[in-house]
Amino acid sequence: MANLTLVQAITLALQQEMEKDERVVLLGEDVGLNGGVFRVTEGLQKRFGPDRVIDTPLSESGIMGTAIGLAMAGMRSIPEIQFEGFLGPAYDQLVNHAARYRSRTRGAVTVPMTVRVPVGGGIHAPELHSDSPEAIYAHSPGIKVVMPCTPRDAKGLLISAIRDPDPVIFFEPKRVYRSFREEVPEDEYTIPIGQAKVVNEGTDLTVVTWGATVFQCLEAMDNLPEDVSIELVDLRTIYPLDVDTVVQSVQKTGRCVVVHEAPKTAGMGAEISALIQEHCFLHLKAPVQRVTGFDTMMPYYKLELDYLPDAKKIGESVMQTLAY
Amino acid sequence: MPIRTAYTAQIEYLQILDENGQFDEKLGKDLLAPEEVVFLYQHMVTCRALDQIAFKLQRSGRMGTYPQNKGQEAAAIGSGYAAKKGVDFLVPCYRENAALFLHGLPMHYVLLHWMGDERGNKIPEGVQQLPLCIPIGTQMLHATGIAWAFKMRKEPRVAITYFGDGATSEGDFHEAMNFASTFQVPCVFFCQNNQWAISVPRETQTASETIAQKAIAYGMPSIQVDGNDLFAVFKASREAIERARGGGGPSLIEAVTYRLGDHTTADDARRYRDAQELEMWQGKDPMIRLRKYLVDRGLWDDEKEAAHQEKSKAIVQEVVKAAEGIEKPSIDDIFDFTYATLPAELEAQKRTLRTSSLGQDPEQAGLQGEAQRA
Ligand SMILES: Cc1ncc(C[n+]2csc(CCOP(=O)(O)OP(=O)(O)O)c2C)c(N)n1
Ligand SMILES: [Mg+2]
DSSP states (O other): OEEEOHHHHHHHHHHHHHHHOTTEEEEETTOSTTOOTTSTTTTHHHHHOTTTEEEOOSOHHHHHHHHHHHHHTTOEEEEEOSSGGGOGGGHHHIIIIITTHHHHTTTSSOOOOEEEEEEOSOSOOOTTSSOOOHHHHHTSTTOEEEOOOSHHHHHHHHHHHHHOSSOEEEEEEGGGTTTOOEEEOSSOOOOOTTOOEEEEOOSSEEEEEOTTHHHHHHHHHHTSOTTOOEEEEEOSEEESOOHHHHHHHHHHHSOEEEEEEEESTTSHHHHHHHHHHHHHGGGOSSOOEEEEEOSSOOOOGGGHHHHSOOHHHHHHHHHHHHHO | OOOOOOOOOOOOEEOSBOTTOOBOTTTTTTSSOHHHHHHHHHHHHHHHHHHHHHHHHHHTTSSOOOOOOTTOHHHHHHHHHHSOTTTSEEEOOSSOHHHHHHTTOOHHHHHHHHTTOGGGGOOOTTOOBOOOOOSTTTHHHHHHHHHHHHHHTTOOOOEEEEEETGGGGSHHHHHHHHHHHHTTOSEEEEEEEOSEETTEEHHHHOSSSOSGGGGGGGTOOEEEEETTOHHHHHHHHHHHHHHHHTTOOOEEEEEEOOOOSOSSTTOOGGGTSOHHHHHHHHTTOHHHHHHHHHHHTTSOOHHHHHHHHHHHHHHHHHHHHHHHHSOOOOTHHHHHTSSSSOOHHHHHHHHHSOOSHHHHOTTTSTHHHHHHHO
């Protein structure tokens, strides 16, 4: 066990999978010599050489498209897109190609690729460095969407993603990259894709969230009256979504608040509310409440904290849902 | 049948003022009047001072990430000065502040942008330019479209777009060049080849010998210039701009320069860049050679330098004051510019600052319920 940050846990997972499986290659902008702009691939080029940790030309479509080809040809490619805001140029390759190959070839061609992408706001970054586009990819059949927020989960989920036979987009909440440490097992281990985690058991209300906002929810819970018992569910995987864990929890509590950074309309909160409505209708004591980003651009950083869900907004919503 | 040559091409390299201050009198003849050179040098000094202060603001926590322009001022100023202020249209990325200022952008706007404030992008009426562009390479297509509109309306105007060596790897670069040339629009593509794209050196970016030669594939004239030579940049830019204005279509200019600073304040170039390389390029600093040029001709001296440094300091202080003095934007700002007219849902989010239906309807909200609970 070592006390690691999210960054270090991801590096460790990459390193161990590269040691174990020669097919694994990393490619992206600045991932080699510089170790990535967040240092997630630090030291890996030195260890595995420039043929396996590859600095590419500045082209997201190029990175994604060739990573697809590599994966189709038997490699396990791990492209990095430097920030979620630059997925744009790679979107066509990811959604219209990586996602579709299995289906359109009736299983003859597959794309076992893991796309690593830092995600989310709260770090005072420039424009297009703070978005939360997970719903876009959850809405794209053929891609799995993972967003862990703790070092231990990240390591186990990343290893699962790399070994997964289908394309996985692996979102790394950059706000948590260095802000939280925990003990992470040295040995390799996996955490299955598609399993949510009950972070805190409770009986009065379920909070469902993922990514950096897990920590805002924990902070909100610290500030609630002592007699309020909250069950906090960290989805960890956005798609395939762990319906069972969410439904079991809400059937028990009868109340639910969904929290995410992304805009509200057509965000994952909408999907989760709909699922709860389908599965828990007769158990509900209050409408499902959403605490999310507004339906606007993610503002530049002077206003980003006004945009993002914080402990105060979450706490208020929890209390109002409880009081409904 | 003998094999014949289907096509040949060559790329010219233009330098007028070299790093030692040697000036090619023939190439540089009547290019810029002495007072123009003095003015442009002064502007260079002031922009460098602002760049330095911006760096310090970031370091002291008063500003977010900032990409220093240091070392690339001749490229920005030479090209910017060749374009007609108020007529031609600048489409930048983020390392040509000096050109934007020449065309009327108030200096504190750039600081506002990097202070995380969209008001730094609200280009004042009459200033012909777009705001800084963070995603790499996308702006070149917009410049092409803008130039196309000029052509459609038969306006004698030119768009000039700036981008780095890294940007030439994006598909958008190639698409923009192809459209611009196919439709012969008045657009000048100005590449600041500063040798690095964050940690990725020029040689990793492309296997072609020059960036200028990429224009050949699109049937477009191009040239490589010493990007730290104000005169060469100005001459090449003026030719390209006037050719475009006269209906001669687009051009590509590769300005060979160097990023003397880190990529941004979030970067540490020592991790990947040779100290010797940096030192070598420090000797090619555009400001040093331009000052030497002026001094050699009796147009400048230490006294004038000291006076202008003082003046720059004062200007920069005012600029910082203007940027820092502005009140934090109101939270309404998050909403108000999303659409011309806010949809009802967004209007409700703005009014309540909430995203849940429970919270948006005060009657339905838990207030009464809370009372019951108590
Ligand atoms: C589409 C996109 N991908 C990646 C980035 C991250 N990024 C910012 S600047 C940069 C390097 C740009 O290099 P270059 O075009 O040479 O311009 P320079 O910074 O050297 O002026 C990268 C990769 C980005 N801003 N946009
Ligand atoms: Mg560059």
